[in-house]
Structure formats: structure tokens, C-alpha cells
Amino acid sequence: MSEKKKFKVTYSTLASPDPLLHQYYDAAVIEAKAGFGKTFPMLIGGEKRFAEKTFAKTSPIDTDMVMGYFQYGSEQDAHDAIAAARAAFPGWRDTPWQERVAIMRKAADLISDRLFHMAAVMSIEIGKNRLEALGDVEETADLIRYNCDALEKNEGYIRPLLSESERHHNRSVLKPYGVWVVISPFNFPAALAGGPSGAALVAGNAVVLKPATDTPYTAWLLAECFRDAGVPDGVFNYITGSGRVVGQTLLDDPEVDGVTFTGSYDVGMHILRQFAQGKYPRPVIAEMGGKNPVIISKNADLDKAAMGVMRSAFGLQGQKCSAASRVYVHQEVKDPFMEKLLGLTEQINVGDPTDKANWMGPVANKGAYEDYQRYVADLREHGRIIYGGETLPGNGYYVAPTIVDDLPLDHPLWKEEMFLPIVTIAPFEKLEDAMTWANDVDYGLTAGFFSEDDEEIQWWLDNIEAGVLYVNRASGATTGAWPGYQSFGGWKGSGSTGKAAGSFYYLPQYMHEQSQTIVD
């Protein structure tokens, strides 16, 4: 067989994909399924580690489909992983940054080489459609490359300071902290595991990755890429199991120097508070969800607005922290907007996301499926469901995209993150009111605005409280940031550091600064 064509994937190239892309993906799904049923180890100090218990990873597409068996790690395994990272740290820290960059670039290239296999596994593991899964994998490689570039552009973050005299030689040096724990979520099982791990590693830290219990498989494939790229034993460790046992033990271990957590507001705040009890401050980069608003002015192009909202409300079944979950639309254009949104939503096929015809797959797990039913009952009672509101047939966790109107503005679900394909819509008369409502939540991750009026646009940019803003973006009103093209990080309860991923200020967070003054 001839060499496979290489693709440069981004979320925007995925709008009109090459037919070969589909062919490769279809083949990868068949191949991935043929390999299911194996038992996967953890990776601690370069050794394969097996726990006493394993858990079966089943697919939300078909709950009878067992993808593989993963280790149910113990407290001891978690401590061992931290100890392995601690032991490996000095060697990695002292490795010239240029060599670390070379190894991490190799890892990024391996991820790109394994794009189709990783995406196929991810689709089956978490129900992500083919294009979004391919995007997630390639985003991982690009996040790693972005941070390699950043280290190079900043020459290893060794920079001269001013000097008092010719005899003074002063410089600022950024150095890695030590042992870094990465706790990753199910929704971007590659990008939000590999992005933070890659940054911590290239900066010179040793890493312990604990992926979400729903997505150990994609994270294992990532671990293989790091290993095969030559990340030394113990510098990257992969541990699986429950958040309660393994996750909590990692966080309790005083040998941990920093954490990157992506997940819910409640867990993120718990980690921040717990870390503040330590002997001294340690960095916690927490990315904690959103309740992302879209405001549609009477001066909006409603086709763009409807497309942007549909894609961001229902992409990945609404389970992105960047998902659009609230829409405030000017009362004069509400009816035509709703008609367009309804028209687009009716065209969505929900089903096995490895099938090209299906744009929405199942929700992630039983808990999400039950939450959906609970929320829908509440919304039906207090508002009006104008589309969806039903679970769908199949042996997986399928639910309909759901549009809700007439929900009173004081209902708690205007403020609570549901993490499901549910969008609530309200009319407004004055833009100022829409802005007040948009900002009146504990979150501030992403936000969207639709208007063709430049003054209004500037006013919106000046007043909205969120970290990632999009104006008139039909390909996604609030979702779809790409490393280097958008920075991605939240304000308020959405993020702990005020600095975003995929941008200038991310990588330095994985290092502490040292000032060095030498006098002749």
C-alpha cells in the first residue's frame, strides 16, 4: 500500500474535509474495534504496573461494547507514581531545554502520525463525532508544538535584566517546579490531557497524568506517544482509577509541586482550597467550566447567529466547557432566529458518531444521561421545550438536542452548568439588559455576539466578562478555539490563573522565576 497522505487538520479545515480523511477514519474504526478487549497497564517509572482490580471501559455508543480493561489504581500506586516522578525530575530538569523540545516535537509528530487510530478510539470511547475527534487529536499535537515554539522564541526563558554597573551580570531564569499532576476531563480526552502534560514536560517538570475514568484509552494512546518519543522513564507517568482514590491521593501527596485540573467548578474549587492548606503556596491551574452566553442584536445576521448557536450548543452533545448554553436575542428578531435555529437543529442526526451521517453521538455516561432527564423534567415544568427533550432509542446514552423557551430568568438553570445538549433562550428589549444577564453568573469562559454594527461590537467587547470572545462566528458562537489562533482560558469561576492555554502566557506558569546576579 502506498504511503498515507498527511493532513493538516484544524477545526476550520474540518468544515470541508478531504474524502480521503473519511476513508482513513473508517478504516481506523474497523481496526480499532478489532483490537478491543485487551488489558491495559498503568505506566509508573517506565514500568507497566498492574493493580489488584481492573475496570471495564465500555462505550457510551453501545453499553455492551467493552473496549478494554484498565487498572483500578490504589493509593500506593498513586504514591509510587509521585515518587517515580520525583526521582526522574532532576535528570529531566538538567536536560538542555533544546533536547526537551526535540523530544516533545517528536511526541507531537507521533500524535499526528497516529491521528486516525487515536480519533477512532476517542469516538468510541466518549461518543465524539469523527471530525471533532480528529480535531481533538490534532489540537493536542499543536498545543505541544505551540509550547515548544514558545520555549524556543523565549530562548528557554533565560533573559537579561538591567545591570547596575559593568561588573553586575543580572538575569532572570525560569525553572521547572518539579512534580506536576495533570487531572484531565472526558470531553477533550487527548487535548486536555496532552496539552497540559506537554507544557509541564517541555518546561522540565516530571508529570503524573490521571485521566477521567471515562477516557483511559485515549490517554493510554497519548502515554504511548510520549514513551515512544523518548520521554525518559518516570518523567511521564500514567495512572488510572477513581478520582476519589487515585485523584485524591495524588492531590494529598506533599511531594506534588503543581497541578493542572480541568473539570467541574466544584472539584476545581475543592482542589484550590485544599492546596491552600499546604505548607506553602503551590500553583494550581484550574479550568472549571462555563455557562457561556450568546447575545444576538437586532442588527445581527441571523443565519450566522443560528448556525453559530446550533454548532456550539449541540457540538459534542453540549459537553464542552465552551458550549453555548444561554441565548439572549432581541425581541424584534426572536421569531425569525428561532425558526432558523429550529430548521438547523431538525437536521441533526443523533446516533453512532463513527457513522459519517451522525453529527451528534451519545452523552458520556449514565450520570449524564440521568442528569439530562432530570433537567428536562424541570425545564418542561417551568419553561417550554420547543425541540427535543427526549431520550432516544439505542443501546447507548442517546438524547435529543434540546431548545428551551419561556424559562423565567430567575430559574436556577440560567446559572448552572448542565453540560448537556440543552440551550435556553430569552428575548431582550435593551442590549444593556442582555449584558447584565450575560454577566450575572459565576462563570466567565467563552461568549458570543452577533451584530453587524461596529459600535455595538466594540461596546460588547468592552463589557462582557469572559476570557474567550467571538463575534459573528458561524462556525461556532462560543466553541472551537485552536492553539495559537485563540487563547483559551476563563475568568471568574471558570479559571484560576487569568492566563489562557494556546497563547503567550501559558507556558511560564509551569516554571518559577529566579533572579541571578553575579558581581565580578
Ligand code: UN1
Ligand atoms: C472544553 O470545552 O473543555 O474551544 C475545552 C474549544 C476547544 C476546547 C474546549 N478548543 O471548544
